[in-house]
Amino acid sequence: MVEIPAKRRLGQLSDVEDLAAERQPTPVHENHASLVRSVYQTVWSEFCEWSKQDFANSINDLGMPPADANTRVKDAEDSDIVGELGQLNLQERELTTLTDPHTIILEAPFEPPPSYDSCNPVSNNHFTGDDASHMPFLPLADDPSFDWKGYCVNYKYFAWQTKFFDSNLHAMVVEAARRLHEQHGFSYSQIDDTGVLPLSLTAGEDGVVRTVRYQGFSDWAGAKSHPVSAIPVQAEFKELVSQFCNSASCMMGFCDQHVNWFPMPPPRPVSPRMQSSDLFSDIISPCGDDCFIVRVPGNIPAITPNEIDTFNMILDYSPDSSPCDLATICKKPCFEIFKRRRRTLSDDNIKRRPAENTLKRPPRLKHTMFNDLNSAQFKPNAPCHHKGPCNVTSNCACFRNKAHCERSCRCDSKLCTTPFRSFPIHSGLEHIQVDVDGQAAIAFGQKQDVPAVRNVVRASKLIENATRSFAESVKQDQYRCEGCSNVPIQRQLWKSTEVKPGSWGVGLFLLESADPGELITEYVGELVYELTTESRDDVSMHRQRNYLFNLNATFALDSEFIGNESRYINHSEDTPNCRAQVMMVNGDHRIGIYAQTHIEAGAELLLNYGPEFFKAT
Ligand SMILES: C[S@@+](CC[C@H](N)C(=O)[O-])C[C@H]1O[C@@H](n2cnc3c(N)ncnc32)[C@H](O)[C@@H]1O
Numbered sequence: 001m002v003e004i005p006a007k008r009r010l011g012q013l014s015d016v017e018d019l020a021a022e023r024q025p026t027p028v029h030e031n032h033a034s035l036v037r038s039v040y041q042t043v044w045s046e047f048c049e050w051s052k053q054d055f056a057n058s059i060n061d062l063g064m065p066p067a068d069a070n071t072r073v074k075d076a077e078d079s080d081i082v083g084e085l086g087q088l089n090l091q092e093r094e095l096t097t098l099t100d101p102h103t104i105i106l107e108a109p110f111e112p113p114p115s116y117d118s119c120n121p122v123s124n125n126h127f128t129g130d131d132a133s134h135m136p137f138l139p140l141a142d143d144p145s146f147d148w149k150g151y152c153v154n155y156k157y158f159a160w161q162t163k164f165f166d167s168n169l170h171a172m173v174v175e176a177a178r179r180l181h182e183q184h185g186f187s188y189s190q191i192d193d194t195g196v197l198p199l200s201l202t203a204g205e206d207g208v209v210r211t212v213r214y215q216g217f218s219d220w221a222g223a224k225s226h227p228v229s230a231i232p233v234q235a236e237f238k239e240l241v242s243q244f245c246n247s248a249s250c251m252m253g254f255c256d257q258h259v260n261w262f263p264m265p266p267p268r269p270v271s272p273r274m275q276s277s278d279l280f281s282d283i284i285s286p287c288g289d290d291c292f293i294v295r296v297p298g299n300i301p302a303i304t305p306n307e308i309d310t311f312n313m314i315l316d317y318s319p320d321s322s323p324c325d326l327a328t329i330c331k332k333p334c335f336e337i338f339k340r341r342r343r344t345l346s347d348d349n350i351k352r353r354p355a356e357n358t359l360k361r362p363p364r365l366k367h368t369m370f371n372d373l374n375s376a377q378f379k380p381n382a383p384c385h386h387k388g389p390c391n392v393t394s395n396c397a398c399f400r401n402k403a404h405c406e407r408s409c410r411c412d413s414k415l416c417t418t419p420f421r422s423f424p425i426h427s428g429l430e431h432i433q434v435d436v437d438g439q440a441a442i443a444f445g446q447k448q449d450v451p452a453v454r455n456v457v458r459a460s461k462l463i464e465n466a467t468r469s470f471a472e473s474v475k476q477d478q479y480r481c482e483g484c485s486n487v488p489i490q491r492q493l494w495k496s497t498e499v500k501p502g503s504w505g506v507g508l509f510l511l512e513s514a515d516p517g518e519l520i521t522e523y524v525g526e527l528v529y530e531l532t533t534e535s536r537d538d539v540s541m542h543r544q545r546n547y548l549f550n551l552n553a554t555f556a557l558d559s560e561f562i563g564n565e566s567r568y569i570n571h572s573e574d575t576p577n578c579r580a581q582v583m584m585v586n587g588d589h590r591i592g593i594y595a596q597t598h599i600e601a602g603a604e605l606l607l608n609y610g611p612e613f614f615k616a617t
Pocket residue numbers: 504505506507544545546547567568569570571572617
């Protein structure tokens with residue numbers, strides 16, 4: 001019998017995977033490694049057997065009859081057709097049967113087009129930091145004038161030496177892990193601890209549990225189901241949660257930029273607050289014929305222990321989810337899930353959530369104030385009066401205090417950075433900010449360095465006046481903040497554009513007109529550190545095409561490999577019609593492209609890249 005280490009005992013569980021491990025029967029084999037080896041070997045031989053047939057089918061799909069065991073692939077030296085075009089004879093069984101060889105000589109009547117790399121479309125910045133030390137491929141390998149030796153200095157390995165992803169190997173490892181987990185009660189870390197499988201399941205970013213999600217798999221019937229869903233939900237849960245962005249001000253789902261900086265805290269079990277009958281009130285329409293609101297649950301079929309575990313785990317963390325949602329996750333009919341929930345969570349033990357209008361208001365502070373963990377050292381900033389964003393150039397207190405803007409900086413009028421607009425009123429206070437719907441007013445006092453001045457103004461008369469004059473000011477467009485481009489950037493209110501041949505290679509053209517100061521688009525790409533900027537520069541300098549944008553003291557934005565249409569905006573020193581501006585948006589620096597003059601629909605967008613750009617390339 002294998003001893004479960006003390007830290008894995010119930011009541012001291014640190015994570016979901018441990019929980020999953022606890023729910024499984026204790027492994028009965030003395031030697032984990034030999035069991036893992038034997039399961040992996042079985043999977044391996046099943047897979048190889050299947051892949052032979054799969055290979056034959058693939059060849060068949062290409063129009064060739066499947067090769068039999070006697071088929072011999074011709075050696076290169078046997079062949080008299082190597083390097084020549086031939087006609088494929090589909091009637092023949094031999095793999096290399098090509099007939100009627102002839103050579104075609106193409107005379108190139110035009111210059112080859114400049115080589116373009118593919119660029120994946122994205123709508124927001126992605127954090128890359130530094131490129132890995134392995135090189136995916138040698139760029140410009142067919143260009144003798146490229147200094148490939150100099151370029152290689154930036155890397156230690158070729159990717160195939162260290163990071164070669166063999167999807168067949170992944171499929172086998174995942175299937176072996178599934179069998180070990182489901183049939184023998186192994187957790188992922190127990191499997192990894194044996195060191196038998198050729199790939200680690202849990203090794204952070206490179207662990208199969210994570211990378212398997214991005215892989216395409218062949219349709220191997222040997223795996224019980226698709227390998228991704230074959231991973232037991234219990235073990236995947238913690239991994240999945242960590243993929244969500246935990247930045248309160250980020251508006252992107254599956255945000256790639258903050259995930260490493262603001263990791264989600266580990267999930268914690270939640271007490272149920274809804275009795276079974278309460279669940280009906282949340283459903284607007286049935287999810288299908290099996291929905292619990294239309295079908296009376298009768299006898300329900302038995303389910304496997306693993307399915308029960310999955311169901312229990314989801315109830316632990318999300319007990320008040322609708323049965324319709326639970327049914328989708330558990331892949332079971334909705335009425336069945338409802339019945340199981342009622343059986344598992346008895347109404348007698350559920351303390352109902354009070355109806356909304358009986359909710360007790362939490363005690364309020366008398367005044368809304370800053371709440372800083374290090375309050376003794378905390379010095380609120382005076383609002384900025386400089387032009388442009390809070391950055392290294394402005395060197396203002398917001399910038400020096402880092403992230404201070406996100407919490408407190410509501411810049412002075414004409415520089416506001418949130419959905420608030422500022423305007424003066426005659427109230428003895430410096431100015432009042434009213435939100436765009438005119439719902440609330442916040443007063444700023446004369447002395448911004450006293451925290452208490454950020455009181456919510458309670459005098460309803462004042463709010464009423466403020467709201468009225470705000471509405472008037474908006475109508476008259478008097479207080480339009482020229483520098484306030486955060487709202488359009490946050491909401492990605494981009495203009496329609498078109499990419500087509502422009503003044504230099506490909507360019508970007510407006511499809512609708514833009515007025516001065518209007519946001520046209522955001523320059524997005526990879527956030528990279530300086531070292532990576534330098535190594536990427538080797539290629540862009542050689543090609544004379546560069547998509548790097550200096551963002552701040554730490555990062556550059558590179559839209560060479562991922563980006564949006566803004567990467568095609570060409571340069572003009574004398575007649576630029578748009579300008580780039582680095583904005584601090586909810587704590588992140590982002591680059592907005594704004595109209596500098598009135599731009600008619602159809603015009604090419606032109607930006608002044610600045611004096612350094614063409615010196616560098
Ligand atoms: C951000 S990209 C602009 C899109 C680029 N035209 C393309 O085809 O992908 C910047 C590159 O465009 C070219 N470029 C843009 N404006 C230029 C100009 N006024 N003079 C020379 N080259 C220019 C340079 O090769 C520069 O490195």
